[in-house]
Amino acid sequence: MEEHYDPAAVERAAQAYWERSRSFEVREEKGREKYYCLSMLPYPSGRLHMGHVRNYTIGDVLARFMRMQGRNVLQPMGWDAFGLPAENAAMSNGLPPARWTRQNIEHMRAQLKSLGFGIDWSREIATCDPSYYRWNQWLFLRMLEKGIAYRKTGVVNWDPIDQTVLANEQVIEGRGWRTGALVEKREIPTYYLNITRYAEELLGCLERLPGWPERVRLMQANWIGRSEGCEISFPYAPDTRAAMSAEGALKVFTTRADTLFGVTFMAIAAEHPVALAAATSNPGLAEFIEECRRGSVMEADVATQEKKGMRTGLHVLHPFTGKPIEAWVANYVLMGYGEGAVMGVPGHDERDFEFALKSSLPIVTVVRSKTGAYEEVRAPWIAAYCEHGITVNSGEFSGLEFQAAVDAISASLERRGLGKKRVQYRLRDWGISRQRYWGCPIPLIHCESCGEVPVPDEQLPVALPEDLVPDGSGNPLAKSAAFYQCTCPKCGGPARRETDTMDTFVDSSWYYMRYACPDQGRAMVDERAAYWLPVDQYIGGIEHAILHLLYSRFWTKVMRDLGLVAVDEPFTNLLTQGMVLNHVYSRAAADGRRRYFNPADVRSRRDAAGAEVFETTLPGGETIRVDYQGLGKMSKSENNGVDPEGLVKRFGADTARLFTMFASPPEQTLEWSDEGVQGASRFIRRLWSSVYEHVNRGLPSRLETQALSEPQRGLRRAAHQALAKATDDIGRRRNFNTAIAASMELLNSVGRFDDVSDQDRCVRHEALEIITLMLSPIIPHVAHELWRALGHECAVVDESWPAVDQSAMTQDSVEFVVQVNGKLRGRVRVPAGADEAAIREAALSDEHVMKFVGGRAAVKRVIVVPGRQIANVVASAPAGGQQDG
RNA sequence: GCGAAAGUGGCGGAACUGGUAGACGCGCUGGACUUAGAAUCCAGUGGGGAAACCCGUGAGGGUUCGAGUCCCUCCUUUCGCACCA
Numbered sequence: 021m022e023e024h025y026d027p028a029a030v031e032r033a034a035q036a037y038w039e040r041s042r043s044f045e046v047r048e049e050k051g052r053e054k055y056y057c058l059s060m061l062p063y064p065s066g067r068l069h070m071g072h073v074r075n076y077t078i079g080d081v082l083a084r085f086m087r088m089q090g091r092n093v094l095q096p097m098g099w100d101a102f103g104l105p106a107e108n109a110a111m112s113n114g115l116p117p118a119r120w121t122r123q124n125i126e127h128m129r130a131q132l133k134s135l136g137f138g139i140d141w142s143r144e145i146a147t148c149d150p151s152y153y154r155w156n157q158w159l160f161l162r163m164l165e166k167g168i169a170y171r172k173t174g175v176v177n178w179d180p181i182d183q184t185v186l187a188n189e190q191v192i193e194g195r196g197w198r199t200g201a202l203v204e205k206r207e208i209p210t211y212y213l214n215i216t217r218y219a220e221e222l223l224g225c226l227e228r229l230p231g232w233p234e235r236v237r238l239m240q241a242n243w244i245g246r247s248e249g250c251e252i253s254f255p256y257a258p259d260t261r262a263a264m265s266a267e268g269a270l271k272v273f274t275t276r277a278d279t280l281f282g283v284t285f286m287a288i289a290a291e292h293p294v295a296l297a298a299a300t301s302n303p304g305l306a307e308f309i310e311e312c313r314r315g316s317v318m319e320a321d322v323a324t325q326e327k328k329g330m331r332t333g334l335h336v337l338h339p340f341t342g343k344p345i346e347a348w349v350a351n352y353v354l355m356g357y358g359e360g361a362v363m364g365v366p367g368h369d370e371r372d373f374e375f376a377l378k379s380s381l382p383i384v385t386v387v388r389s390k391t392g393a394y395e396e397v398r399a400p401w402i403a404a405y406c407e408h409g410i411t412v413n414s415g416e417f418s419g420l421e422f423q424a425a426v427d428a429i430s431a432s433l434e435r436r437g438l439g440k441k442r443v444q445y446r447l448r449d450w451g452i453s454r455q456r457y458w459g460c461p462i463p464l465i466h467c468e469s470c471g472e473v474p475v476p477d478e479q480l481p482v483a484l485p486e487d488l489v490p491d492g493s494g495n496p497l498a499k500s501a502a503f504y505q506c507t508c509p510k511c512g513g514p515a516r517r518e519t520d521t522m523d524t525f526v527d528s529s530w531y532y533m534r535y536a537c538p539d540q541g542r543a544m545v546d547e548r549a550a551y552w553l554p555v556d557q558y559i560g561g562i563e564h565a566i567l568h569l570l571y572s573r574f575w576t577k578v579m580r581d582l583g584l585v586a587v588d589e590p591f592t593n594l595l596t597q598g599m600v601l602n603h604v605y606s607r608a609a610a611d612g613r614r615r616y617f618n619p620a621d622v623r624s625r626r627d628a629a630g631a632e633v634f635e636t637t638l639p640g641g642e643t644i645r646v647d648y649q650g651l652g653k654m655s656k657s658e659n660n661g662v663d664p665e666g667l668v669k670r671f672g673a674d675t676a677r678l679f680t681m682f683a684s685p686p687e688q689t690l691e692w693s694d695e696g697v698q699g700a701s702r703f704i705r706r707l708w709s710s711v712y713e714h715v716n717r718g719l720p721s722r723l724e725t726q727a728l729s730e731p732q733r734g735l736r737r738a739a740h741q742a743l744a745k746a747t748d749d750i751g752r753r754r755n756f757n758t759a760i761a762a763s764m765e766l767l768n769s770v771g772r773f774d775d776v777s778d779q780d781r782c783v784r785h786e787a788l789e790i791i792t793l794m795l796s797p798i799i800p801h802v803a804h805e806l807w808r809a810l811g812h813e814c815a816v817v818d819e820s821w822p823a824v825d826q827s828a829m830t831q832d833s834v835e836f837v838v839q840v841n842g843k844l845r846g847r848v849r850v851p852a853g854a855d856e857a858a859i860r861e862a863a864l865s866d867e868h869v870m871k872f873v874g875g876r877a878a879v880k881r882v883i884v885v886p887g888r889q890i891a892n893v894v895a896s897a898p899a900g901g902q903q904d905g
Numbered sequence: 906g907c908g909a910a911a912g913u914g915g916c917g918g919a920a921c922u923g924g925u926a927g928a929c930g931c932g933c934u935g936g937a938c939u940u941a942g943a944a945u946c947c948a949g950u951g952g953g954g955a956a957a958c959c960c961g962u963g964a965g966g967g968u969u970c971g972a973g974u975c976c977c978u979c980c981u982u983u984c985g986c987a988c989c990a
Contacts, residue, residue, distance in 0.1 A: 063990050104989065176988070187988040235909055239985070242908050319986050323906040352906095371906095447987095454988065524990070565909080566985065599984085653983095682930070683917060689983080691917060695931050702945095703930080753921065761919075761929035768929090837925045842971040844925055883970055888924045894970045 021715065021809040025708040025802070027672025034804035035136060043817050044138040046094050048551040055091035056552045057083040058532050058591075060560030060568075061098045064124040064146075065105060068131040070600040070654055071561065073664045074680045074690060077798075078597055078756070079559045080137045081681065084797035085750050087138075088821035094552055096535035097132065097139045099125050101148035102459045103524045104187060107490045117458040118486035121148060131665060135673045136800055138817075143535045147527035148458075152534060154481030155544040156526050157463040161474050162582055163213060171472070174210030174451045175317050175356060177203045184494045185455040191316050198492055205313045207291075211462060211520070212449040215574045219244055219445045222573055231593030233687070236565045243566050245446025249275035250430045252363065252439040254286065254336035257344045263297040263334055270294060270336045270347065271359045273444050276368065277433075278425035281414035282386035284376065285364035286336055287329065287350035292360045295349045298332035305330055305349065312351045327352050327375055339438040340415060350375065358444060367397040368406050388412045450571065452523040457488055457496045459521030467508035467515040476509050482517070495519055528568055529575035532558075532590060545584055558591040562687075565596060595686060595754060602660040602692040604649040605634055616659035617646050619692075651691060662692055674799035675701040681756040681798050704802055707767055707795075711788055711806045719811045720781035725828070732783045733828075735773050739787040740828040742766040746794045747824065756798065763791050785810070793822050836884075838863045839892040840872040856884045863891045 022029075038044065048054075059079035062072055083095040099121075106117035113120070125146060132139065145152050163169035177186040179196035185208070190197045215222075223244045226237045253269035261267060270286060288295050290312035299306040308330040315321065328351045335344035352371065353362055366376030366383040376383055377399060385397045388411075393404035408422035417428055433439030453462065461482040463475035475482055485503055488496040497503050497519040508515035536549040560568075569591070576590040605622045606614040617636045624634050637643050654661045667676045679700040684690045728736065742762040749759035766787060775781045789810055796803035796816045807816035831852055836859055838846040846869040848862040860882045863869060873879055873895040883892045 060990095065990090100990070185988075189989045191988095239909055243986085245908095317988090320906075323986085325906090450987080456988085523988070525987095528990085561990090562910090562984065563990080564985095567987065568990085685918085688911085688918090693917065693931070696917065698943095699930055705945095748921085755919095755921085757917095758919070758921095758929080764929055835925095839924085839971070842924090842969095847925085881970070883924090885924055887922090890924050890971090892924080892970055 021712055021805060023709075023712055025705050027674065027801075030805050031134075031136060031673055031801040034801040035133065037804065037815060038136075038138070038817065041815070043815075044095065044140050045142050046092060046140055048548055049092050050551075052092045053090070054552060055083075055086040055093045055557075056532075056555045057086065057093060057095045057557045058535075058555045058559070059095075059097075060558070060564065061100045061147075061528065061531060062128065063100045063103060063105065064121055064128055066124045066127065068128055068135075068664045070662050070664060070680070070690075070692070072132075073135065073676060074600055074686075075559060075561070075597055076132065076135070076137050077677045077680050078595065078686050079557075080677075080800075081750065081756060081797040082557055082559075082754075083138055084800060084817070085821065087817075088793075088797070088819060089751070090820065093138075094143075094535070095137070095139050096143045096532075097137075097141070098143075098145040098531055098535065099128075099147065100524065100528055100531075101125065101146045102153075102521075102527055104189075104456070104458075106458045107456065110489050111492050114489060116487055116489050118148065121146075121458075134668055135664070135676065138800070143538050145531060145534055145538050147460075147524070147531065148484075150481045150483050151541070152531075153460040153484075153527065155530075155534070156460045156522060157475070157480050157482060158477065158544060159530075159579070159582075160522070160526075161463060161477065163578065164474055166582075168214045168217065168578060169211055169452075170214065171209055171211050173207040174212070174453070175205050175207055176210075176455075177317055178206035180204060182493050184492065188316070188318050191318075194315055194321075202314060203316060205315070205317055208455075210451045210453040212451050213574070215450045215571075216445055216447055218574055218577050219246070219447050221577060222447075222570065225573070225589055229589060229592075229594075232591075233594060233596055236562075236569070236594060236596060239565050240570055243447060243570065247275050247444050247446070249273055249442065249444060250277040250426065250433070250439055251359075251442045252277065252280065252339060252433060253437075254339060254345065254363070255438070257335035257337050260294060260297075260334040260336060260347070263301075264294065269438070270361050272361050272363045273358045273442065274363055276365065276426075277429045277439075278408075278411055278414075278417075278420070278422050279365040279368045279386050280338075280340070280363070280429055281411075281417070282365040282367045282384045283338065283345055283363045284366060284382045284384060285372075285379075286345055286347040287353050287362050287364050287372075287375065288332075288347050289353040289355040289360040290349055290351065291355040292349075292353075294334060294347055294361075295332060298334050298347075298349075302333065305332060308349060312349070322352065322354065325351065327371070327378070329375060329379055331379075339433060339436070348375075348379070356448065357446075370401055370406060373397075373401050373405070384413065386411060386413050450523075450525075450574070452526055453520040454523055455495045455498075455519075456521055457484075457490050459524060460484070460526065461497075462518045462520050462522055464518040465506055465508060465515045466518065467511060467513060469513060470508055470510040470515075473508055473510050473515070479509070484521070495521075497521070525568060525571045526575075529572045530579065532572075533579075533585065545579075550586060553585060554587045554589060555591045557593045557595065559595045559597060562596040562598065569594070597686045598684070598689040599653045600680075600690045600692065601651040602654050602662060604652040604658045604660050605636070605646045606649055606658075607644065607646045616657070618659050618661075620662070620694075622646060654692070667697070671697060671701045672704075672801070674704055674802045678704065678760065678799050682760045683757070685755050685757055703764060703767075704799060706771075707791065708802065708806070710767060710770060711792070711809055714781070714784060714788060715809050715811070717781070720778050720785050723782035723786055724779065725825070728779070728783070731773065732779060735769055735783050735787055736825075736828045737831070738766055738769040739790045740825050743790050743794060743822060744824045744829070747821070750797070759794070760798065763794050766791055790822055792816065793819060834889055836863065837890045838866060838869050839890065840869060840895055842892060843872075845869050845872045856886070859884050859886075859891055863893060869893060 057079055059075050083093050087093040101121050106121050109120050110117050177191050179186050179199055179201055181199040181201040191203050251273050253271050255269045290309045299309050329348045332347045334347050364372045366372040367385050368387055383397055387409040389404055390409045397405050411418050411420045411425045417425055430441045461484055463482045465473045467473050490496050504517045504519055506515050506517045532555055533545050533549050536552040537546045540546050572590050579585045603619045605617045608614055622634050622636045624632055634646050634648050635643050636646050652658050679697045683696055745762040746759040749755045770787050775784050792803050792806045803816045833849050833851050836848050846866045848866050850859055850862050878895045880894045880896055
């Protein structure tokens with residue numbers, strides 16, 4: 021081996037070896053335990069960022085570790101290649117999204133290869149390839165047949181100047197990002213997937229996913245939001261009947277049927293038919309409804325906006341008392357959720373309470389507090405008002421506990437046909453239509469005479485033309501006659517092709533199945549998927565905790581019900597990695613806009629007063645002060661990204677991998693640190709020279725474990741303890757940082773160890789081998805070379821994970837920590853296996869301990885915890901032995 | 906607003922099951938080598954104190970022989986909220 025570590029040469033050699041030996045190309049092997057290790061596929065934005073490096077390093081470490089444990093490991097990679105950024109890029113550079121995307125894929129694939137990930141590239145897929153997305157279309161048609169896919173209207177952000185639909189991200193403070201126009205809500209026809217049909221199963225199966233982080237399961241459960249309640253009809257009063265020109269009732273859903281007698285108003289959505297009917301003869305109301313239609317469709321915006329309402333003048337009748345109740349239009353009631361109407365019970369609901377105070381509506385107390393927190397509801401609001409209690413002022417239903425009241429009221433309503441118990445979900449159906457070009461075409465044809473006609477299977481895929489360039493004013497497909505002009509498959513007459521494309525979450529809902537059989541041209545998946553599924557370990561960002569993961573689970577269940585796959589759940593274990601952060605430096609320009617400076621270009625120094633100041637040098641040579649803004653997610657907008665390519669060039673892929681694994685545990689955020697990167701690089705060089713100096717003196721003979729000296733046994737013990745820790749840290753805890761720390765500690769022990777005899781060198785040799793194997797999943801290129809240098813024919817990538825020698829870890833005596841009343845006061849050494857009485861005796865014989873106890877008479881009890889090697893002496897005298905000693 | 910998480914030295918983090926707080930790394934200080942050092946090696950490094958010791962895990966309470974870890978209240982930060990991926 022070379023005396024000095026040259027990352028470029030080492031990485032070239034190792035990568036060439038893996039390529040030549042096809043080390044990572046795997047096949048289904050019946051009888052061999054498989055391990056499917058999957059990282060979320062990247063969007064081909066052009067360049068890898070540190071978030072990718074972190075994600076794929078975690079996956080690669082696990083994949084290589086499991087391979088060393090003897091598993092048949094699949095680690096594939098592909099491209100989430102449809103989406104908005106390609107269209108945005110097209111608008112600024114005029115390049116068709118297809119060309120831009122494929123160029124990006126080329127570059128990013130090379131970047132991934134340079135990092136040495138053990139990926140089976142023969143299975144690579146790109147979601148923009150017709151051979152992939154034809155199966156999106158095929159499954160969509162199956163869903164249409166089963167009624168899982170259907171059409172209704174949906175609300176979108178509309179830019180009135182560009183005449184185009186905007187994504188939420190394109191709405192900035194209520195205005196279109198390009199035009200600055202106030203965004204409006206608009207209803208358009210949309211295709212939905214009936215995910216709510218699976219709500220119960222999606223919720224129930226969460227309990228059977230113990231390999232998922234608890235918080236992700238909680239977030240999904242809350243997102244699905246199952247609630248048991250009651251659907252109640254409030255019949256139209258004569259005025260509403262007249263306005264609607266029909267009989268009818270206003271339907272609401274409530275979990276608090278026990279408060280039905282406290283209803284003093286009804287709140288309905290601006291788009292509700294009753295609201296629209298009232299507005300025809302009420303210009304003020306029409307204007308208010310128009311106001312509600314403005315603004316964004318984002319839930320966070322709706323929830324934080326000021327609660328406003330206006331009376332309709334129309335009434336409905338209370339189902340029991342028959343008293344008229346006025347309907348109000350309220351901006352916090354959404355048409356898309358539930359029935360688009362809620363009953364207003366200001367006495368026992370905080371939002372209704374606020375609304376009633378503002379609009380001077382009456383507040384009625386219909387629940388008596390069980391804790392006596394209140395007698396009568398009056399301002400200000402206290403939390404106890406919405407607690408369950410005993411019904412009062414509720415006619416025949418007074419004096420009942422919560423559940424009894426709900427049961428009695430809903431039973432009575434049901435008898436009279438005015439309501440029933442029902443389960444409601446917060447989860448809404450998945451709208452998949454996008455009025456965009458760069459996505460998977462929805463395979464439908466609209467015919468004047470036949471209506472909506474599915475594209476026949478044999479005409480799939482509906483290919484997306486790849487030469488169009490969007491200009492920001494709507495979907496180019498809708499302007500491309502070559503695309504939309506077609507003949508109706510049913511009647512053969514002229515027809516128009518659907519020009520909406522699918523949400524890109526469709527693409528990513530099943531790509532992991534396709535990796536099993538990417539070359540299958542006749543079916544979506546084949547029997548190879550049965551071998552590889554489910555994914556054993558999935559790794560990706562926490563930001564996907566709800567949507568992508570829920571959609572994938574749904575898609576899997578649909579495919580299962582169609583008999584395409586056998587699994588209920590796609591991902592057995594989930595690891596959600598944290599974000600990569602870096603410092604943010606900026607300077608406010610004269611116009612108030614902030615300009616951001618990359619941390620690599622910022623220097624720190626002390627000013628005359630000793631305070632730390634930050635400076636950067638402009639291209640013109642001028643040095644200016646910049647403001648430190650703390651840590652932020654690496655992003656283009658804050659100009660605080662670190663380019664992985666430069667990092668690999670300067671330090672090598674192994675340093676990049678080691679640093680990202682060492683700086684923090686995978687689930688937490690990772691703070692970038694140039695000094696930390698240098699520390700990682702330094703450690704690799706130290707390891708390199710340790711091995712170099714060792715093998716340079718020739719390889720030692722065989723280790724004889726039976727006749728070792730005390731120092732030899734000490735190093736062996738350290739080596740096997742470190743190995744045991746790393747095995748557990750990587751295999752069970754997924755804490756790579758502590759596994760690396762254990763390796764560093766072991767290398768420190770190796771450095772302190774003097775070798776004079778051949779057996780000394782054998783012990784050192786074993787320790788170096790253990791470090792090399794332990795670190796090989798993390799720094800595979802360096803390990804490849806060191807393993808060869810340590811005298812092995814077999815490449816380290818094909819070696820097994822070493823076994824811990826339990827006998828190496830035994831000790832003759834153990835140290836116990838002795839506390840007095842919980843404070844550390846001494847340490848005693850006892851023979852290994854000493855019983856509790858002996859440990860107690862040793863503890864009480866310690867002079868320093870006794871000083872704090874204040875004599876044996878003061879000892880009340882002694883608690884010995886053998887597994888923790890700690891003993892606590894509980895003494896009656898106060899700790900702090902001065903007065904006794 | 907709703908939902909979810911996280912707060913430990915100068916910094917990243919460790920302490921896994923309620924049992925020695927600060928492993929490992931960075932930075933800093935001192936020393937060695939060197940013409941030189943942003944290279945390498947050695948030693949020290951939570952705060953206070955001469956020491957004995959005392960104090961320390963966002964704040965305040967509680968449970969326990971013992972709390973960074975469990976419970977309650979509060980503060981701060983981050984993530985998600987359905988058309989970014």
